[in-house]
Amino acid sequence: MKTERILLDHGSGGKISHRLVADTMLPIFDNAILARLDDGAVLDIDGRRLAFSTDTYTVDPIFFPGGNIGDLAVNGTVNDLAMCGATPLFLSVALIIEEGFAMSDLDRVLRAMRHAALEAGVQIVTGDTKVVPKGAVDKIFINTSGVGTIPARVDVSGHHARLGDRILLSGSIADHGVTVLIQREGLSFDAPIESDSASLNRLVDAMLASGGEIHTLRDPTRGGLGTTLNEIALQSGVGMSIEQERIPIKDAVAGVCELLGFDPMYVANEGKLIAIVAPQTAPQILTAMKNDPHGREACIIGEVVAEHPGTVFLKTPIGGSRILDMLTGEQLPRIC
């Protein structure tokens, strides 16, 4: 579908976003590094491989259980670098603030960024602050970009999934998206539901140190697990078979999704990763994950198959199987 105007769907992270990038942006910014479309770019600078990534955070509301836009912005870019197999080192922070924004809220956001940066072991080394007149932006948007180094032996990419590989997931899905949704709608539930916003670079370090053979790392943020698996299936030209029963989801989160008609497979996560790994080394990688605070619930959710390249199949608990497509529309704008 070609449209004359930008739709919310163009920012969903799903199918229409991908088409905007593929049809409009890639032909204009024509280069091989961008065309790989991994979570960050891999740069070669005098033979040293660096990862470089950027993301803007527009989440509404800016404060929510489990975090705020500040730690989300730090964790998000730290994770994008980690998903390139890089050690995140340096972050930039660019703030766009609406005139009249409370100084105390700014302080809270900045302190959350500081805390997240300390946790992840990265330094915020450069920044920019723009203030725009009331109404020109909604409260505060934050861009973070980051730079990290890729160890010599590491080579992970969405293009590297291979037949027979196991597909690992680090924990429960849909926590972040459901938390933001509940806040936005002013709903309240007995069960504590909070965002999983967290930096995953230590988890990735542990996985790499396990000596296992990791082909792909990706954090299923916008578009959720379903969209991210589809991206990898397309990039690597492989099929995937996922068992629905194995995907961890908290009861309360599943309940909210059912109540409000959201498919948790497409709801954003901000502290989870997918790893696609060589089958013989899956057990050792899984053990390493389970030993990390952010991977305790890690599990194998499926495998890479030969059938139907570019397609993800979901095996349902009753023994059926259906195509798990990429997200088509926008479920939840401003989720991150």
Added chain:
Amino acid sequence: MKTERILLDHGSGGKISHRLVADTMLPIFDNAILARLDDGAVLDIDGRRLAFSTDTYTVDPIFFPGGNIGDLAVNGTVNDLAMCGATPLFLSVALIIEEGFAMSDLDRVLRAMRHAALEAGVQIVTGDTKVVPKGAVDKIFINTSGVGTIPARVDVSGHHARLGDRILLSGSIADHGVTVLIQREGLSFDAPIESDSASLNRLVDAMLASGGEIHTLRDPTRGGLGTTLNEIALQSGVGMSIEQERIPIKDAVAGVCELLGFDPMYVANEGKLIAIVAPQTAPQILTAMKNDPHGREACIIGEVVAEHPGTVFLKTPIGGSRILDMLTGEQLPRIC
């Protein structure tokens, strides 16, 4: 002045912006690299020096004579890297687009980015697109971040201005700010006035290749020439003496400033640089500048003096002298 809410002045690039950074941000993001407050951060990665910079562009209107928000965003970050003495190599682009934005306008903006990137010799290697509901952002904001390498012999910084150094300016001031102002106010003038939006990395290459001793490079964007000189005077702990008559300004631009009550010393430039250089090598650097298309009008506008460290003095044409302070309020929000 401590306020409870963010004011437009906090984004002016002037005195109040500086105080926000110094009082609120530096203590929170406490590290030596950030604390230098140059146009970009200088990173040491395994002994290789890299420059890393970020900037968000919120200019209103997004299209103006001489450019649009797209080339402005590319040139701005290219220039921030060049002002670190770096060779700009890689850029990220993060778009925040308002729902309903015309696809044809997006195409025009992206093509301007491509053109500017080709001119500067940089690659756009990674990106992010967020679409927010109508009213959550005004049309389109663009963040660019960039990475470049710093040649071994180069060491420029706002902290390196020395007594006796000559202060060079690459060309006429206030073109960008006045152009945007005219567009915004819907004014029309006979004389053609257009933005000076341009990448300056080739000019910097030529200056470095001249063999001259360059201590400081800085592009006087938000806050204009007056604010930028003050920043350097403070960072280096030196005084400056500037001769007003030597500062190039186009007649039409000076006329608009007079008409509308703007001091051109504080109006933004997007294709000009200040260089502070060792006096004995000033002539060879000036020659190199004049041979570059973006430095044809380059001239020496003053020198670094011992008197009144941290203060800039402006010698007026009638022989007087006044303090040229940093911009205090916000003259023109959303100028870049």
